[in-house]
Amino acid sequence: MIDYLWIIPLLPLAGSAINGLLGKRLPKTVISIIACGTAGFAFLIAIGAVMDLIRLAPGERHIVRYFFTWIASGDFVAKAEFLLDPLSAVMLLVVTGVGFIIHVYSIGYMHAEDGYYRFFSYMNLFLFSMLILILSDNFLLMFVGWEGVGLCSYLLIGYYFDRRSAGDAGKKAFVVNRIGDVGFVLGIFLIFVTFNSLDFGEVFRQIAAGEVRFPVETGVGTLTAIGLLLFVGATGKSAQIPLHVWLPDAMEGPTPVSALIHAATMVTAGVYMVVRCSPIFSRATVALEVVTVIGIVTALFAATIGLVQTDIKRVLAYSTISQLGYMFAAAGVGAFSAGIFHLMTHAFFKALLFLGAGSAIHALGGEQDLMRMGGLRKYTLVTHSTMFTAALAISGIFPFAGFFSKDAILWSAWANGHPLVWLAGLLTAGLTAFYMFRLIFLAFYGKERFSAEARHHLHESPPSMTVPLMVLATLSIVGGFVGLPAWLEMGPNQFFEFLEPSLALAYHPEHAELSHNVEMGFAGISVLVAIIGISIAYWLYVVRPGSAEALAERMRGLYKLLLRKYYVDEIYDAALVNPTVTGSRETLWNGIDVGVVDGAVNGIGRAIHASAGVLKNVQNGLVRSYAAWILLGAVAVLFYIYMLR
Amino acid sequence: MDILHYLILSALLFTIGTIGVILKRNVISIFLCIELMLNAVNLSFVAFSSYLNQVHGQIFVFFVMVVAAAEAAVGLAITIVLHRNRNTLNVDDADIMKW
Numbered sequence: 001m002i003d004y005l006w007i008i009p010l011l012p013l014a015g016s017a018i019n020g021l022l023g024k025r026l027p028k029t030v031i032s033i034i035a036c037g038t039a040g041f042a043f044l045i046a047i048g049a050v051m052d053l054i055r056l057a058p059g060e061r062h063i064v065r066y067f068f069t070w071i072a073s074g075d076f077v078a079k080a081e082f083l084l085d086p087l088s089a090v091m092l093l094v095v096t097g098v099g100f101i102i103h104v105y106s107i108g109y110m111h112a113e114d115g116y117y118r119f120f121s122y123m124n125l126f127l128f129s130m131l132i133l134i135l136s137d138n139f140l141l142m143f144v145g146w147e148g149v150g151l152c153s154y155l156l157i158g159y160y161f162d163r164r165s166a167g168d169a170g171k172k173a174f175v176v177n178r179i180g181d182v183g184f185v186l187g188i189f190l191i192f193v194t195f196n197s198l199d200f201g202e203v204f205r206q207i208a209a210g211e212v213r214f215p216v217e218t219g220v221g222t223l224t225a226i227g228l229l230l231f232v233g234a235t236g237k238s239a240q241i242p243l244h245v246w247l248p249d250a251m252e253g254p255t256p257v258s259a260l261i262h263a264a265t266m267v268t269a270g271v272y273m274v275v276r277c278s279p280i281f282s283r284a285t286v287a288l289e290v291v292t293v294i295g296i297v298t299a300l301f302a303a304t305i306g307l308v309q310t311d312i313k314r315v316l317a318y319s320t321i322s323q324l325g326y327m328f329a330a331a332g333v334g335a336f337s338a339g340i341f342h343l344m345t346h347a348f349f350k351a352l353l354f355l356g357a358g359s360a361i362h363a364l365g366g367e368q369d370l371m372r373m374g375g376l377r378k379y380t381l382v383t384h385s386t387m388f389t390a391a392l393a394i395s396g397i398f399p400f401a402g403f404f405s406k407d408a409i410l411w412s413a414w415a416n417g418h419p420l421v422w423l424a425g426l427l428t429a430g431l432t433a434f435y436m437f438r439l440i441f442l443a444f445y446g447k448e449r450f451s452a453e454a455r456h457h458l459h460e461s462p463p464s465m466t467v468p469l470m471v472l473a474t475l476s477i478v479g480g481f482v483g484l485p486a487w488l489e490m491g492p493n494q495f496f497e498f499l500e501p502s503l504a505l506a507y508h509p510e511h512a513e514l515s516h517n518v519e520m521g522f523a524g525i526s527v528l529v530a531i532i533g534i535s536i537a538y539w540l541y542v543v544r545p546g547s548a549e550a551l552a553e554r555m556r557g558l559y560k561l562l563l564r565k566y567y568v569d570e571i572y573d574a575a576l577v578n579p580t581v582t583g584s585r586e587t588l589w590n591g592i593d594v595g596v597v598d599g600a601v602n603g604i605g606r607a608i609h610a611s612a613g614v615l616k617n618v619q620n621g622l623v624r625s626y627a628a629w630i631l632l633g634a635v636a637v638l639f640y641i642y643m644l645r
Numbered sequence: 646m647d648i649l650h651y652l653i654l655s656a657l658l659f660t661i662g663t664i665g666v667i668l669k670r671n672v673i674s675i676f677l678c679i680e681l682m683l684n685a686v687n688l689s690f691v692a693f694s695s696y697l698n699q700v701h702g703q704i705f706v707f708f709v710m711v712v713a714a715a716e717a718a719v720g721l722a723i724t725i726v727l728h729r730n731r732n733t734l735n736v737d738d739a740d741i742m743k744w
Contacts (some may be wrong), residue, residue, distance in 0.1 A: 621743030623675075623736045627666050 001048030005082050007066050008045050008096065009131035011038040016124035023117025035120035035623030036103045039041030043096040054498075061086055061501050064137055064201070075196060083137035083200065087502035090340055091134040091272055094347045098264045099127050105355050106256040108464035109362060119159060126152035131267055134272060138198040139188045142273070146184065146237065146571040149266045150177045156257040157250045169249035176246040180236015187229030196221055198382065204279040208505040225288025227280050230273065231294075238270030238324045241298045245569055247321055251313040258313060263320045263354050264347035271327040271343050275336045278506035282334060286291075292332025296424045300492030301566070303431040306576045307438070308552070308562045310370045312357045315439050319394070320350055321611045322428060326409055329421055336506065337499040341483050342405035348471045348479045349402055352472035353436075356387035359469065360443055364454045364604040370439065375448035379458050384444045386473040391440050393476040395433035395530040398523075404480030407523045408493075411485075414522060415514055429526055433533030438548075441541035468565060486517035487523070651692035658685035672724045672734045676717075683713050 015038030023031050053061050063084040072080040084092070103123060110119055129148025136142040154177075188198065195203045206225070234240070239247035250262045261267070274281060274291060281288050297488060299322045308319035323346050330339035343430030361368055363380050377384045393400035396407065413421040448455070460466065483495030540548040552559040564570070618629065658681055665678030687706045694702030724734070731738060 138706060619743050621740030623671075623739070624667055631667065 002046060002052045002063055002065070002084060004045050005049055005063075005084060005135070006067060008042045008049070008092070009135065011042045011045075012124040012127035012131070014038060016121045016128060019117045020121035021125065023121060028111070028116055030052070031117050031120055032107045035124055036100065036107065038124060039096065039100040039103045042127065042131070043100045045091075046092045046096045049084060050093060053084055053086070053089055055512075057162065057229045058497075058501055076192070078138060078140045078198060080141060081137040081199075082135040084135070085502045086499045087272075087276060087340065088134050090344055090499070092131070094131050094344055095127065095134060095265050098347050098351050098472075099123075099130075099260060101471055102256050102260040102264075102351060102355065104356075105253075105259075105465050106469040108462045109256055109358055110254065110567040113254070115159070119156075122152055123154045123257075123260070126156070126261060126266070130269070133148070133269055137200055139191060139200070139203075140198050142276075143184065143188060144188070144301040145272075146233070146269065147181070149261070149269060150181070150237070153177075153261050153266055156261060159253050159257065159446070163583070164253070166252040169246075169252040173246040173250050176243050177236045180233045180243055183229045183232025185233075187226050187233065190222070190229060193469055194226070200276065203529075204505045207279045207283065207391070217221050217359050221284070223280055223284040224286045227277070227284035228290060228313065230277055230280070231287060231291055234270030234274055234328070235294065236270075237273075238267050238328070239321050240270070240294050240325060240328060241301060242568075244298060244302065244321050245572060248314050248317040248565070251317050255313065255354055255361060257287040258317070259351045259354030259358070262317065264489055267320060267324060268343045268347065271324065271331065271339055275340055275503075278331075278336045278503050281331065282507040288334070290332075291328050292418065292421060295325045295328025295330075295332050296421050296428075297325070298322070299329060299428045300424050300431075302429045303435065305429060305562055305565050306435040308559060311368050312360065312370050312373070312439060312443060313354070313368055315370070315435060316350070316353055316357060319353075319436065320431065322432065323350065323394070326406065326425065326428070329425065330409040330412060333413045333416045333418050333421060335409060335416065336503050337496040338405065338408040338412050340499060341408055341495055342402075345393070345401035345405040345476070345479050348472055348475040349390040349400075352386060352390040352476055353394065353470060355465070355469055355472065356383050356390065356571055357443075359383040359465055360387075362461055362465070363458055364450055365457060367450060367454060370442040372449050372451070373443040374446045374450070375444070377444040380444075380460045382469055383461060386466075386469040387444070388440060389473045390476050391436045393479075394436050395534060396429055396526055397498045397530055398527055399477075399480065401476050401479035403523075403527065404483055404485060408483065409487060410526055411519055415519075426526060426529055430529040430533040432587075433530040434537045437537035438541055440536055445542050446545050483517065485523070489516070648692055648696045652689055655685045655689040655692070658682075658688065670735050670737055672727065672736055675736065676724070679716070679720075680713060683709055697713055 015034050018034055019026070019031055026034075053063065065082045065084070067080040067082070069077060070080045102158060103120070106119065106123065110116055113119065129145045131145070133142055133149060135147025136145060139245060154170045154174040157173050158167050160166045161170075192198055197203055197205050197206075236243045247262060247267065251258055253262070281291065302318045302321035302325060306315050306322065309315045309318060323342070327339040327342050327346070330336070330342060360373065360376055360380060360383055362487055363376065363383070364373065367373065387401070393402040396403045406425075410422055410425045410429070411426055414421075449459075483493050484490055486492050540551070561567070662678045662680075662682035662685060665674050665681065669675050669678060687704040687709055690706045690709070692702075694700065694706075727739060728734060733739075
């Protein structure tokens with residue numbers, strides 16, 4: 001099946017083209033079959049290809065398929081080449097698998113929407129771009145996919161383009177992502193200048209072989225610069241501080257979009273890229289430290305904002321930012337495979353949380369405010385139970401998927417000598433458990449706070465929505481078992497072993513081996529913290545409803561600060577947006593454009609008009625005056641010829 | 646006789662013609678003044694022809710005469726049309742061709 005690798009991205013592309021070009025005339029059933037069929041077949045072929053990959057010996061799991069030469073200009077060659085190795089295999093399965101599930105869910109969720117075909121065309125196009133991103137074997141092709149997913153993200157955030165806020169959110173996402181992309185592009189340039197190649201294999205081989213003058217860098221150097229520039233791209237795409245501002249606004253898009261693009265796949269592209277470039281990052285100490293700090297600070301920062309948000313999707317958005325921060329922190333402390341592990345489990349339970357939230361919103365006829373939900377447990381059995389599972393998974397309760405991946409990250413942070421990262425991670429884990437169960441309790445427990453009209457058509461979602469929920473819930477439970485930690489005494493971590501060939505060229509610093517008992521103890525601590533978080537949420541929102549408001553009243557300043565998201569948007573508005581707008585309007589528009597450009601054009605016109613007003617008097621229609629002018633001219637010419645020459 | 650006398654006479658005639666063209670209002674008068682200017686030039690042509698003992702000047706005079714005849718034909722026709730349409734011979738009354 002590996003020979004059919006090229007079909008995997010082309011299937012969604014074909015689906016996108018058919019639905020995009022002909023969808024307006026096709027019935028909804030046909031559109032759904034095309035969109036889900038292409039995604040589903042891509043998933044099946046992906047499974048086949050990965051199976052083939054696993055059958056190979058671990059050392060040979062690096063399949064490169066060449067298709068054609070895209071650009072050849074002098075020394076510079078960019079090939080259309082796909083790479084299938086354990087890392088891209090994991091991403092491939094996550095993207096096509098979760099993508100397919102969300103496509104199926106969308107049939108139910110979007111059935112009443114206008115532009116049904118447009119939605120599925122964009123979704124398929126997104127899958128295509130994302131697959132290009134993860135399968136590419138060089139930085140340039142990766143960048144093509146990178147931009148492609150950015151475009152689809154923009155199109156889908158602005159899906160309800162008749163709403164001004166959706167259009168604004170789309171533009172914000174697009175602009176913020178461009179800022180990150182500048183860094184990414186500069187990083188690619190620097191890679192080409194340094195290594196004279198953009199192929200992953202060639203670049204990483206040169207780095208690992210130490211051919212290009214740097215050993216492990218301790219200070220600032222070329223690798224550090226490359227790493228930092230690439231990381232700027234990753235902060236944009238993966239919504240890390242300071243470019244995180246677009247992701248919460250991106251919730252303007254339809255919920256399946258939030259689940260697929262802004263939780264499970266696209267936003268993790270930055271993590272994937274950092275892990276893919278592990279040979280670079282692991283040797284660029286400063287860059288790696290920046291990754292760690294940004295990651296863990298983002299994780300903590302976003303989790304605190306998530307504590308007080310009342311829009312169900314915004315809570316999940318901040319949770320996503322926070323979990324992405326976790327993944328970066330994992331990569332930063334050198335635990336690249338733990339980061340990818342968390343990426344995978346997070347794709348399961350966060351997609352589930354979004355889809356479940358979508359199901360709840362759907363049940364209430366579009367209500368997103370947690371304060372106007374409550375007591376949904378009785379009406380939406382499947383949604384409630386699956387979301388509860390996902391919340392347990394993200395909180396890191398044993399034995400759900402999130403436990404294994406989060407524990408792997410926290411343990412790596414401690415074991416690799418970053419106790420502060422561990423502490424912040426632990427705190428974040430507690431906060432995560434709290435805000436996630438706050439969401440569950442507010443939405444599904446307690447008094448029913450929705451309107452009588454909402455109660456009237458309150459219903460559980462159709463099977464096309466609940467079945468994907470159940471599938472994802474299963475994955476959220478068992479997904480972690482692929483990477484059972486070593487301390488369970490069942491052999492080494494299978495998932496990490498599997499990823500090992502992809503990370504072979506990374507630089508692995510030596511660390512003291514700590515005993516399994518210590519590791520088990522640390523796992524116990526993180527579960528304990530999660531349980532404390534859940535208990536507080538239970539106390540505040542179920543046992544004593546109303547006490548949360550009282551607490552907020554007591555800590556008014558802090559509450560306001562969190563509710564307004566640390567005023568980051570306001571600061572950006574004041575520091576960047578408004579000066580740009582004002583400067584453009586006052587200086588560039590009213591000053592330079594109106595004053596200088598228009599002034600020059602109008603000035604020339606006015607000067608000609610004025611001089612013509614004087615000169616026109618010469619042409620007065622009087623023959624005698626013309627004769628006099630001719631005479632004068634002749635005299636002047638003669639005077640010039642005989643007197644001045 | 647010295648050539649200078651011819652040239653002075655020619656210049657005088659040309660100047661009179663020029664002043665007449667500029668100052669006169671009657672079309673016929675202007676017309677006559679133009680003829681005067683042409684013939685002043687003819688005079689200097691033949692004077693130089695004789696002085697230099699070359700025939701070129703005399704040939705030029707014939708050309709000028711032909712042009713003057715053609716100009717007289719066209720100019721008088723215009724004058725007649727002007728008189729018919731405007732009932733005037735004053736050139737200052739025919740000044741609508743302007744800005």
